[in-house]
Amino acid sequence: METTTQPSCNTATLSPYIPSGSNPWNVSKVQHTFRRLGFGATTMEVDDALALTPEQFIDGLVDGAMALPPTAAPFWSNYAISDFGDYETENNQYAFEWRLQSGNDIISEKLRGRLAFFWMNHFVTEVEAVFYSPFMYQYYNKMQTYCLGNFREFTRVMGTDNMMLLYLNGFENTSNNPNENYARELFELFTLGEGNGYTQQDILEASRALTGYNHWAEPGADIYFDSATFDDGLKTIFGQEGAWGYDDLITILFEQRGNLIANYICEKLYKFFVSPSIDAVITQNIIEPLAQTLLNSDFNLAPVLKQLFKSEHFFDERALGVVIKSPIDVIFNYVNEASLFYDDTLMDAFIYYAGLMGQEMYDPPDVSGWQRDETWINSSTLSGRWQLIELYIDYLMANGYDALLVDLARELSNDSNDPAFITEVVVNHFVSKELHTLADYDIATDVLKWEVPQNYYDNGTWNLNWSSAPLQVSLLLKHIARMPEFQLK
Numbered sequence: 001m002e003t004t005t006q007p008s009c010n011t012a013t014l015s016p017y018i019p020s021g022s023n024p025w026n027v028s029k030v031q032h033t034f035r036r037l038g039f040g041a042t043t044m045e046v047d048d049a050l051a052l053t054p055e056q057f058i059d060g061l062v063d064g065a066m067a068l069p070p071t072a073a074p075f076w077s078n079y080a081i082s083d084f085g086d087y088e089t090e091n092n093q094y095a096f097e098w099r100l101q102s103g104n105d106i107i108s109e110k111l112r113g114r115l116a117f118f119w120m121n122h123f124v125t126e127v128e129a130v131f132y133s134p135f136m137y138q139y140y141n142k143m144q145t146y147c148l149g150n151f152r153e154f155t156r157v158m159g160t161d162n163m164m165l166l167y168l169n170g171f172e173n174t175s176n177n178p179n180e181n182y183a184r185e186l187f188e189l190f191t192l193g194e195g196n197g198y199t200q201q202d203i204l205e206a207s208r209a210l211t212g213y214n215h216w217a218e219p220g221a222d223i224y225f226d227s228a229t230f231d232d233g234l235k236t237i238f239g240q241e242g243a244w245g246y247d248d249l250i251t252i253l254f255e256q257r258g259n260l261i262a263n264y265i266c267e268k269l270y271k272f273f274v275s276p277s278i279d280a281v282i283t284q285n286i287i288e289p290l291a292q293t294l295l296n297s298d299f300n301l302a303p304v305l306k307q308l309f310k311s312e313h314f315f316d317e318r319a320l321g322v323v324i325k326s327p328i329d330v331i332f333n334y335v336n337e338a339s340l341f342y343d344d345t346l347m348d349a350f351i352y353y354a355g356l357m358g359q360e361m362y363d364p365p366d367v368s369g370w371q372r373d374e375t376w377i378n379s380s381t382l383s384g385r386w387q388l389i390e391l392y393i394d395y396l397m398a399n400g401y402d403a404l405l406v407d408l409a410r411e412l413s414n415d416s417n418d419p420a421f422i423t424e425v426v427v428n429h430f431v432s433k434e435l436h437t438l439a440d441y442d443i444a445t446d447v448l449k450w451e452v453p454q455n456y457y458d459n460g461t462w463n464l465n466w467s468s469a470p471l472q473v474s475l476l477l478k479h480i481a482r483m484p485e486f487q488l489k
Contacts, residue, residue: 008278008281010275010282011281012311012318013312014311017310017315025053034049036114038110038111039114039329039333041337059306064110064111068144074097076137078138079134080134080216081218081219081220091133098140107335107336112148116140121364122189124366125167134220135166135220136163139161150300151261151265152299155253155254160213164182173210175232176229178204178208182207186206187206189369191257202237208233215229237249254299262291263288265291266287266304270290270308276374286308321485327355334430340401346392356384358375359376403470406464415463426476435485452468
């Protein structure tokens, strides 16, 4: 994993954040948490969080995510090919439906949704390469089940996942014809990091231990272990010799390279949830203590996440607005923070347009996943972000949901009739940090004022009950989506 070595501005520690007069518990910190640990929150959810201590808030998010049961299995979840009536039609339909279900889960499940999606970009598979709806469901179910659980067992279960066995060629890895693909990615991408603590010989020996998962009762059924295709010879893995099999490999890997795994995973979590910039000070003061927590907890993830999310470091002002939103962030955060309507038709559109902007759900570009942050932004994807928000708002306006836009402005401004104040609170609701200059707010205020003559504002006649108010608020919301500050979380 490539590490950005530029110095970090955030010098706060892992000590628990305790609000004070100079560092208060406020709306921006709560929104920061919801944007990073989920996909935004309604104003009511923000208000509810402010009534808690930061510790209570984080405990509630983590414990709530851990207690959430996996999404119910569809009736086709364990189909083999022969179970389909019309395979081509039904498989396409089920895959489409499950992608929608995943989108609906991710946008609404807060930390569980965020983490399930995070790990889909860690233990990567591609539906484009293995287009089979039951395996798609089974893979996603593991993301939900293990995303806050034990990382060692998460790693163990992913190596025998049907979709993974096909995607990274484990299905082809036999004693007579070894395939190194999964062993290589297990070390390079899933546990240790590229070139970190393993050799080519370790890959070769590990690939032998991974043999045997080469059969199914029929295409599309569960892939099972067959000792007839397993290499039962002696293997030396990280200095340990034996006739090792799959479970042995995972056990040895975590016993012999636990420190490296813990550092690699904690760095990846840090870069995603806090900042893509890491320097030697961050490594020493933040990453290494988190890694020790992971080791002390026997690779259980929840204690690490709680330690990080409760820290002064996570809540530091310099942690706000330093991560570029992904395409999914852009639309999902927007929907949640504005309490706007969506249904399966719109969710399909959200997923489609996110794919056009470089983040197609279930289809990262390759086994290394989306590289995130600055890779999300270029001239075409930036304009795509603007257009997506504009199309969405136009849809709401054309389909009877325009009152929702005014309701948001009314709620945030306490039904003010001051366009400058309305603009300020609506803008600040969607950005992590206030705009750079007062002139930026003035420009946005002029957008809200639209073509209404100035005298109606001067004498207080205009208000959010005017027939033009939905259009005016919609223009402001479109304007906000084009702000550089809106692209950050």
